[in-house]
Amino acid sequence: MSVVEPLAADMTVYFYAILFARHPAVRPMFPPGMDTQRGRLLRALLRIVDLVDDPAALIRFCGHLGRDHRKFGTLAAHFPAVGECLLASLARYAGPAWTTETAAAWTKAYGVVAQVMISAAEEDEAVRPAVWPATIVHKLPRGNGIAEITVRPHLPYEYSAGQYVSLETPWWPKQWRYYSPANAPREDGTLTLHVRAVPGGTVSKALVHRAAVGDVLRLGSPMGDMVLDTAEHRGLLCVAGGTGLAPIRALLEEVARRGEEHRVDLFLGARTGAELYGVNDMLRMSQRHHWLTIRGAVSHEYIPGIRGSLPDVLAEYGPWYQHDVFLSGPAPMVVSARETLTRTGTLPEHIHHDPFEPVLSVG
Incomplete structure (x- = not known):
């Protein structure tokens, strides 16, 4: 990873290029602009490498990833395609560091990560939906480009205080962003999010300046262990x-x-x-x-x-x-x-x- 990291930007571009060329059916699962997605892939890889000596934390992290990927429509059948292209990208950019031993280690590691993600997604599918439509029921400007937005999910949404949730707006489909509810679970099921319009932030700007009471957003599974x-x-x-x-x-x-x-x-x-x-x-x-x-x-x-x-x-x-x-x-x-x-x-x-x-x- 230390060899590849300085070339990470090029490697992630190459990865998605060959993934979409070899498996074009997966392209519609991703947003048109891929810059944010490429950054997420790299951060997830780095996090997995960081956790390799902490199996409990690694399993917990990969479980979160598996449950979260349900909202994209990810299926078990997609994992071999991703693994094939990921290993090919690592091999290309690692150069001489990509030995037979290294290839075997990464192949085994990816198999473990994929299986944990698949198992977590399947267990999650048995008990709750992949996404929750949620209607904006209140919006309050808080100054300095911050809006307080309260949503009511159409289905029961269970989370713990301190967790964060993913959110998709109708104006930027497939562009999911993550926000932390500013409230502990309520009897009426509503969640209040504090959103700051950040420079260049398409989703955050839409939520702060365009969203209105009655608009319907979509929520993904809650994530995080800061509880x-x-x-x-x-x-x-x-x-x-x-x-x-x-x-x-x-x-x-x-x-x-x-x-x-x-x-x-x-x-x-x-x-x-x-x-x-x-x-x-x-x-x-x-x-x-x-x-x-x-x-x-x-x-x-x-x-x-x-x-x-x-x-x-x-x-x-x-x-x-x-x-x-x-x-x-x-x-x-x-x-x-x-x-x-x-x-x-x-x-x-x-x-x-x-x-x-x-x-x-x-x-």
């Missing part, structure tokens, strides 16, 4: 940057719903005070629940309160080695916060966050 049941300590540290507050807010609602003996420290971060998103909502929650303490940090503006990046502020207020930590926000912030926490004694297994876009996109 409350992973916590071992009563002390919880929650760190959110930008719209990364959404899954954190859902987790806090779940703590309140369960009435468990948790103490929660919540840090919110942004570049400027105007971007310090959702503070008032969280302050109101802290007034209702004595177990919740909130601090906001601004890194690029002089205003009253805490100034600095979230990782620096965490180091100042720590240590946090007796807490379970939930991180959500831009990948650089999450990486830096994780490094700060582990350096000051927090065990890696007590730091929870979603993978950095192995199959995700923010557009």
Whole structure:
């Protein structure tokens, strides 16, 4: 993988070119523009390689992939075609590093990954649909290019607070994007999503500026392991940057719903005070629940309160080695916060966050 990674962009272009040339029937399963999809393939491969020495995590990740691929119409019969083209692409770009031993190892690895994905998809198919139509029932602008969109699935949609869901709009078919519900499961079954219109983001811009009450979206299976049941300590540290507050807010609602003996420290971060998103909502929650303490940090503006990046502020207020930590926000912030926490004694297994876009996109 270290040999191929510098050539990854070319390799993924080649992979999809030969896949569509040799197996043209699969082309309609993909969007017209393939840039995002090529990035997802590479991130998924890198994630699989990262997890190769952690079988439980690898199986969990591949299971998520298998269930998620149901919404594309993926069948067991498609896996041999993908494997054939993937191995051919690796062989082409690995050059002399692609030995007989390497080829055998990758062939075996792909067979394991494919079987886990197929089994997960088949088990999932027995209990729930591949997609859920969902009608927009409420939309509220939140400023700074953010919209709060509430949808009601037409069929029961079970998920856990802290997970994320995939979403397809009627304006950009086959272009799925991933968002975290900002609420714990509700009795009425609705989900509230916080969407920021990002530069160049076709789907996010459509959701923020075009979507209206009554429009029907489609949801894929919920994904992610950043859930409350992973916590071992009563002390919880929650760190959110930008719209990364959404899954954190859902987790806090779940703590309140369960009435468990948790103490929660919540840090919110942004570049400027105007971007310090959702503070008032969280302050109101802290007034209702004595177990919740909130601090906001601004890194690029002089205003009253805490100034600095979230990782620096965490180091100042720590240590946090007796807490379970939930991180959500831009990948650089999450990486830096994780490094700060582990350096000051927090065990890696007590730091929870979603993978950095192995199959995700923010557009």
